[in-house]
Amino acid sequence: MGMTITEKIMASNSGRESVVPGQLVWADIHTVMTMDYLGKQTFRAFESLGAKQLFDKNRVICVSDHLVPPPTPEFATMLNEWRDVVHRYEIPHFYDLGRQGIAHQLMVEQGHVLPGRISIGTDSHANTYGAVGAVGNAVGVSDAAVAMATGKLWFRVPESVRFHVTGTWQPPVMAKDLSLHIMGMMHWNGHLIYKTLEFGGPAIEALGMAGRMTLCNMTVDLGAKNGIISPDAITQAYLSGRTEDVWSPLASDADAPYDAVYEVDVTNLGPMLSRPDKLDDTAPVEALAGTPFNKAFVGTCTNGRTEDFAIMASILRGRQVRRGVNLLCIPASTDVYLECLREGYVEALVAAGAAFETSSCGPCAGIHTGVAGDGDVILSAGNRNMKGRMGSRHAQIYLTSPAVVAASCITGVITDPRSDDWT
């Protein structure tokens, strides 16, 4: 019996020839990410374990993303304490304000995750790392502390579900639309909980790294343990120059066992949204067209990449964000910000009436930089829309793609970017 890519990774990183779903293993961890909000606690938990030192300080990646720039004196103090801890441990890979980014973007972009290895982070969207063929897993503070001390962590080998994605993408339809389509198709009714979601097929092979990151990122919101895409020539080109570490190609065996295989054809896939409060309450853009909103947001570890701002700029260049709508853009990292500046996307969007902020999780975590107030109706390219996610519990959040956000900002109502309503 063959193995899926995730089973192979669980086996090779736990010194085994093979594993089966349900098996419990202690596996080697390639990198541990922790960030400003939980990092001090994570180091404190590590210290309480009695280990003499970190398993490898080069493989503990520290990021300031939730709290920068600090909006309150309390958060500023928390950040200072976080910086003290990171400096005390002489962590070489510390991404702090000025060289910052959202942790998951940095983990992939800076080469801290590797095909065939397991990386964990104390933030739920660590699933993003599957974009390069790694197992990326979100964990709590205790798990991260254990991995920092031992270089290992326990895992239950997950069952695998494959999404075989065929057809031809119809721009401006994006990976986000596929994520939301799958969300609506599968719901939160237990089908995907604990499982590994493997994406493959011609339409996945056609996706660039940005789209692959979006797709794997949102697998946590589908309830899955991880999302993963086999490394290929696109992965190789992306990682070249980002990491010196050696990796070998790997893929699922042809006879690997799957819990289920779903076929999705993207040829007829249109732009998708999630209605407020429940991620799995999805609808095609046609069903919601004409819905008014007053705030829009594009950023986050889900959709804050250069490709996302590129498509927005292609729609908004030479046009104007409608008065009465606030459009906020936050690049996922400093490198993304620089690339968007060089390509002229920032200029096009700012000229259209968008506001740009320095890289952080921003209002997606409801902490700072444009949080939601009572009565706000927000069109967001982020990942979550439960009550209170972006601030007030009396705000409504529609989730969608950057293309839908851009077209809708011109009209002030939810608009199909394929239509000529905004041109």
Next chain:
Amino acid sequence: MQSIIGKAWVAKGYVMSFDMILQRFWTAPVDPAENAKWVMAGVDEAFNREDGFKNMGYTFIVAGHNFAGGGKSIEHCITGLMGAGIQAVFATSFARLQFRNAINYGLPFITCKDMNLHCETGDELAYDPATGTIENRTRGTRFQSVPQAPFVAEVAAAGGLMNFIRQRISDGSVATLR
């Protein structure tokens, strides 16, 4: 091992981790006493006051699919429930992040399909950890849960993952974990 007996709170929809501990109650670090005061505040308006859930005196939670879903990795949800007196949660399925945190803290998250459809808030339950059976004493019904993996019991017996690892670091056996 003796049965645990107590009253249950039965969820009527998705229970999301985000509502279990509202963002303004994300203590740094986890603070079991403080987390217990505000746990479940966003799940039901009746619990949205200090000790609102804790004062109800529930021992169990019974839920449907994806208990504690919505994707938060914060351990506050678990320390909050434990501090509020919850000794086991029975659900058709659990969201992965909090399932893992529950195992790491030694709080039994027990898979028991559709039990939520046959229980009401306030029912008295008796849970036998040795056999995995749950008796609804109010209704005279019984449920059989899915057995937990031996590792889960081992971690719980050690007093949670942190103690489990502390012990192995101190006796030098941590390298043998595979």
